[in-house]
Amino acid sequence: MIRIRLTVTDFARVRFAPRPAPLQELNVALMKMCRSDDALLFGRWRQRLLRSLPATAEPLADLVPGGEAPRFIDVFSDGLTAGLDTVRASHPALVRSEIERVYAGHPGPPPLWIRGLHRGDADAWRLLRRAQQAAFETALRPVWPLIQDLHRTEFSRYALTAAEHGTAAALAALVPGSRLHDGVWEFGAPWEADLTPGGRGLVLQPTFHWTGHPLIADPPDGPLFLTYPSGPGLPLAPGTAGGTDDALARLLGRTRLDILLLLAEEHTTSGLARRLGVSNATVSAHTATLREAGWITTVRAGRAVLHRRSALGGMLVRR
Numbered sequence: 393m394i395r396i397r398l399t400v401t402d403f404a405r406v407r408f409a410p411r412p413a414p415l416q417e418l419n420v421a422l423m424k425m426c427r428s429d430d431a432l433l434f435g436r437w438r439q440r441l442l443r444s445l446p447a448t449a450e451p452l453a454d455l456v457p458g459g460e461a462p463r464f465i466d467v468f469s470d471g472l473t474a475g476l477d478t479v480r481a482s483h484p485a486l487v488r489s490e491i492e493r494v495y496a497g498h499p500g501p502p503p504l505w506i507r508g509l510h511r512g513d514a515d516a517w518r519l520l521r522r523a524q525q526a527a528f529e530t531a532l533r534p535v536w537p538l539i540q541d542l543h544r545t546e547f548s549r550y551a552l553t554a555a556e557h558g559t560a561a562a563l564a565a566l567v568p569g570s571r572l573h574d575g576v577w578e579f580g581a582p583w584e585a586d587l588t589p590g591g592r593g594l595v596l597q598p599t600f601h602w603t604g605h606p607l608i609a610d611p612p613d614g615p616l617f618l619t620y621p622s623g624p625g626l627p628l629a630p631g632t633a634g635g636t637d638d639a640l641a642r643l644l645g646r647t648r649l650d651i652l653l654l655l656a657e658e659h660t661t662s663g664l665a666r667r668l669g670v671s672n673a674t675v676s677a678h679t680a681t682l683r684e685a686g687w688i689t690t691v692r693a694g695r696a697v698l699h700r701r702s703a704l705g706g707m708l709v710r711r
Contacts, residue, residue, distance in 0.1 A: 394608065396577040396616065397588045403575075405593025405615065406559055408550050410707065411470035412543045413597055414536075415479070416619060418528050419465065421601035422452065425531075426459070430603060437627035441531055449527040451519055454506050457498045462490030465524075466609040468597060468617055472528060476521050484512050534630040539600050542623045544707075546598045548644060548685075555684035566596065566620050567606055581605040589616045598622035648678050652709055655688055655701035664699065 398406075425438050455461055464482035469475035491510045495502050508516030532539070554562035564572045570579035587608065593615040599607075600623035609617040641649045650668055659667070664675045679699055682688045687705030691698050701709075 394579055394581045394583075394585045394606070395587065396594070396618075397586070398575045398577060398594065399589070399591055400575075401591040402589045402593055403559055405591070406563070407593065407595050407615070408547055409468065409470070409543075409595055409597045410547065410704075412539050412600075413468040413470055413475065414472040414528055414532065415465065415467045415469070415475035415524065416597060417539060417599055417601060418524065418532055419461065420599045420607070420619065421531050422527065423461075424601050424603070426456075433625075434627055444530050446526050446530060449523050449530065451503075451505060451523040452527055454503045455494070455520075457495055457502075460494055462487070462494050463609070463611075464490050466611075466617070468595065468609070472525070476524060479524070480517055480521065487512070535628040538628055538630075542600050543598060546622045550596065551685040551687070552644065552681070555681055555686075563596075579606060587616060592616060594618060596620070600624075600628060645678075647674070648682060649709075651675070651678055651682060651699075652687060652701060652705055655699055655705070658698050658700045660696045660698055 421441075424434065425441050455465065464486050465479055467475045467478045469478050488510055491502070491506060495506075501507070502510070505516045505519050509520065550562050550566065553565055560572050563577055564570055567579045570577060572578075582605065585608065587610060595615050595617045597617055597619045599619050599621060602619070602621045603625050604621065606621075607619040609619070611617075644652075647668060647670065651664060654664060654667060661672050661675050661679065664679075665672045668675070679688060679690060682705070683690050683699075687702055688699050689702050
């Protein structure tokens, strides 16, 4: 059981990652590849990925000798280059302590390049960067447009739930079977953990290559990160990234999506109603929800009410 004790400040600092994190998605994809569960669904995907990974990616296996990765590769930057740079900028003391932790009790000495990483050797760092880059290009680059589309859909689903039912309900809905009571969010896991962000906040990061329990990253100088499984629960295939509007329409409802699309330009309530063939009251109800989610802005100009899509709403529909 994992328990996250959220203060009022933490609730105010709950954020949903606006974009997927390439290195975190890579981490969970490789974790899923190395497991044996869900063999019927993921067996062939595992075999294909194992066969296709180039030799330059093989050093990544040395980082997880006992199945647990060092924390300095838990990086949530939303760009690949930025993520790789963040790994390289890890504090030397953290790198040393994490390598020692994952190799504690492991028979035999670490490989030479791991020992070089422990010393801060530049060649070892370059080897790690090349391995992460090669693994991403092989495992995730072909499906990255689909991951981005899935992330936008999940982002909108969370924002809509939070706007209509509040942050607590949105959090509880992310993890089936979880419970949030008196500021303590509880959900199942194979181990016991009691976490207190203490005002640092919480960042929610969906992943589309993981079907297990949520994963926690607790850096000492930033917010708590929760990575949770989302998406279809199936191996992702290249070339299936289309249909974003259809997915958003199923999630938001066709009228709300049409309003978002129209509000690339400013419209009044009555103007939207005429364009969509619905009543002013219907438009007002939908714009209220979209405004609560932060996807549109509304200002009054005399007797008219003017609506326009926000930057956040534009990121959602990419138009």
